[in-house]
Structure formats: C-alpha cells, structure tokens
Amino acid sequence: MKTKIRKIVTFVEETHTEMGQPVNPPTRRAAAAAVIENPFAGKFVQDLSELMEIGEELGALLTERAVAALGIPGASAESYGKAAAVGEDGELEHAAAILHPKLGTPIRKVLGKGAALIPSSKKRGGPGVAFDIPLGHKDAAFVRSHFDGMEIRVNDAPRANEILVAIAVTDSGRPLPRVGGLTKDQIKGQDGLR
Amino acid sequence: MPEVTVRKRVVTVEEIFHEGGPVAAMPLRRAASLAVIRNPFSGKYAEEISGFMDDLKPLGLEMAKSLVASLGGDPKIIEGYGKGAIVGQAGELEHGALWHVPGGYAMRELLGNAKAIVASTKKVGGPGTRLDVPITHINASYVRSHFDSMEVGIADAPRADEILLVLVMTTGPRIHARVGGLKASEIKGEDGLR
Numbered sequence: 001m002k003t004k005i006r007k008i009v010t011f012v013e014e015t016h017t018e019m020g021q022p023v024n025p026p027t028r029r030a031a032a033a034a035v036i037e038n039p040f041a042g043k044f045v046q047d048l049s050e051l052m053e054i055g056e057e058l059g060a061l062l063t064e065r066a067v068a069a070l071g072i073p074g075a076s077a078e079s080y081g082k083a084a085a086v087g088e089d090g091e092l093e094h095a096a097a098i099l100h101p102k103l104g105t106p107i108r109k110v111l112g113k114g115a116a117l118i119p120s121s122k123k124r125g126g127p128g129v130a131f132d133i134p135l136g137h138k139d140a141a142f143v144r145s146h147f148d149g150m151e152i153r154v155n156d157a158p159r160a161n162e163i164l165v166a167i168a169v170t171d172s173g174r175p176l177p178r179v180g181g182l183t184k185d186q187i188k189g190q191d192g193l194r
Numbered sequence: 195m196p197e198v199t200v201r202k203r204v205v206t207v208e209e210i211f212h213e214g215g216p217v218a219a220m221p222l223r224r225a226a227s228l229a230v231i232r233n234p235f236s237g238k239y240a241e242e243i244s245g246f247m248d249d250l251k252p253l254g255l256e257m258a259k260s261l262v263a264s265l266g267g268d269p270k271i272i273e274g275y276g277k278g279a280i281v282g283q284a285g286e287l288e289h290g291a292l293w294h295v296p297g298g299y300a301m302r303e304l305l306g307n308a309k310a311i312v313a314s315t316k317k318v319g320g321p322g323t324r325l326d327v328p329i330t331h332i333n334a335s336y337v338r339s340h341f342d343s344m345e346v347g348i349a350d351a352p353r354a355d356e357i358l359l360v361l362v363m364t365t366g367p368r369i370h371a372r373v374g375g376l377k378a379s380e381i382k383g384e385d386g387l388r
Contacts, residue, residue, distance in 0.1 A: 005211055006210070006211055006212055006213065007208060007209065007210045007211060008208075008209040008211075009206065009207065009208045009209070010205075010206065010207045011204065011205070011206050012204065012205045012206075013202060013203070013204045013348075014202065014203045014204075015201065015202045016200045016201060016202060016203070017199060017200070017201045017202075018201065069205075069207075128345075130322075130349070151349040154208075155324070155345035
C-alpha cells in the first residue's frame, strides 16, 4: 500500500429517539477516517498524482470499514459522503487530489451502485479540528430525507504533516424526515439525481 | 425509579499503528461506547437519586458488550478501561456520579472480575463538550504503560436534560510506551493496584 497510515478511526451513530418520538428502526450512520502522512507537506508540488493514488486506496479501505461498522452488505447502504482535513503544512488542493479524481470508483464498487455525486467537503486545520461530512442518497441526489451531515473529529489529528480522510455511509436518512420532496421509494436511479 | 430512555448511541474505534516511531506489529485499539439518555432529575433538585443506578445496569452491560464486540469479541484481549459522564446543563455533577456503579461493575464483570478500580471523570457541559476519559490497566492500576486516555464527545449531546454516558476499553499499552514503571508482566494481581 502506498498510503502511510498512522491511525484509523471508525464512528457509528444510532438515533433511537428524537424530541420524544421513537425512531424505529433507529437511523444509523458510520464514518471511517484514516490519518495519513501528507507526502507534499511543507512544499509546493505541481504533480499531485501520488495523492490521487492514495485516494484510490483509501476509497476501498474506508468504505469497507464503514459498512463493516454498520454490519450491512454494501448494497444496503443508502447515503454517503466524503471529506478531508489537511494539516497546517498542506494545501486544500491536497485534499482535492485525494477526494475527487479516484476516491469514488472504489467506493461505488464496495456499495454496488452509487449513481449520485458523492457530496464532499474539505478544510485545513489543526489537531482535533471538527469537520462535517455532507451526506446524500447514493443513487439519487434529490432524495430530500437523506440530505444530512455527520460531524467527526480525531483529537490528535491532523498533525501539520498529515491529512485526515473520512468516508461516511448510512443505512437510513434523518431520524424524523417531514419536509417533503423526493422520497427513496420514488427513485428512478438513472441519472443520479432523481 | 424512571425508565432509561436512550436517544442515541455512538461507538468509536481507534486503531493506532504508530505515532512517529516504529510501526507496531499489533496495532493498539481503543474503543468508546457512548449513550445519550434522558436525565430524569434535570431541572430540579432531588434528594433521592441512587435508585437510578440499578436502572442503568442493563445499559451498562449492553455498552460493555458492544465494546468487546467492536474490539473483536474476545474479552481476554482487553487490557485497559475507563469511564465517564457529561451531564447536560439542567442537571448536576452528582447525576454523573450515578454512572460509577453500573458502568464500572458491568465492565469488571464482563472482563472476568477485573481487579483494578475503573478510572473515571465527569463534568457538566453543553452539546459538543469533549471529555478526556482516563484509562488504566484492568487488573493493576499502577501499570505505567497502560496509563492512557481517549477523547470523546458528540456534536449534538448532551442537551440540557440529558446525560452522556461513556465506557472505554483498550487492547494494550500506549503505542510507543517507554517510560518505565510497573509492567503488565509484573502484575501480582492481588489488590488491583500492582
């Protein structure tokens, strides 16, 4: 493996009640995050292809970890998202190189489908920085019940020369969705939007 | 006593490969199980609260079991533990103390009557408050290599009328432990201290 990983952290959240209303079955979401060495920390490098390959490795590894944490087959995942936090000696463009060119294909391979764009966010920050992974339905971006986000943080990362890369996967939408819009049983699943 | 109402549960697993030194043959794993419950005593002073400790026992055991499961299912590999609580702002610190007995004894029982006192900490705080849960060896509190801690928290908890309960387990010493002191191999195992 090309990626130099210091640490992998997984998070699983289950919501059982909200505002006194039972959520049955509980909504569940998982995130898997890797703390990796940034090979380009502290210098400007024009060609970022090494980070793109790192993204390809992490796409498979982190998605597998996230669905395993949920205990579901990949095909049962409903929504997904990705994000990266770059340590202070790196650039936002380093996060972009990991997240955008090659991370998505292995994610979709693990999940079986994934017609929709994978929502993403990125930021630069110090150890413990909180970052919000946007979530959207994996086959139809307009499914309103699945517009969501998951905040994660790892208290000792990213160090200055590191990047924290995270993938989130759910088996459900928000706990008590009631703002209308496209529902998951109306998905056509052809264009990734509806 | 009132029933235990769980709003949300979170499990976090960290897998640590190195921290700048040699990559460990066996990565250190730390896991935290968090439960957000309604605080039945919030907003008023109640003299008699201790009966709630019994009500929390099943939750304690369930959380301890989920930790062992998330670390592979074998209780024998657990070497460190700790516990904590964050009380929402309409409650008092004493409500967090209700967790000592059901949280601590659940882990000790599950781990084969572990001898050491379960290290703990607690505080009152708002949503997103972080807690550094202290960790010590399960059979001898003085084992220096196992003094550790794990930072935990949930972005939307505890709300004012909630308590966030935490249990933590680890599978070994700090990843590059090298400051001497009592070793795990030297434990006498009589008094829970050495």
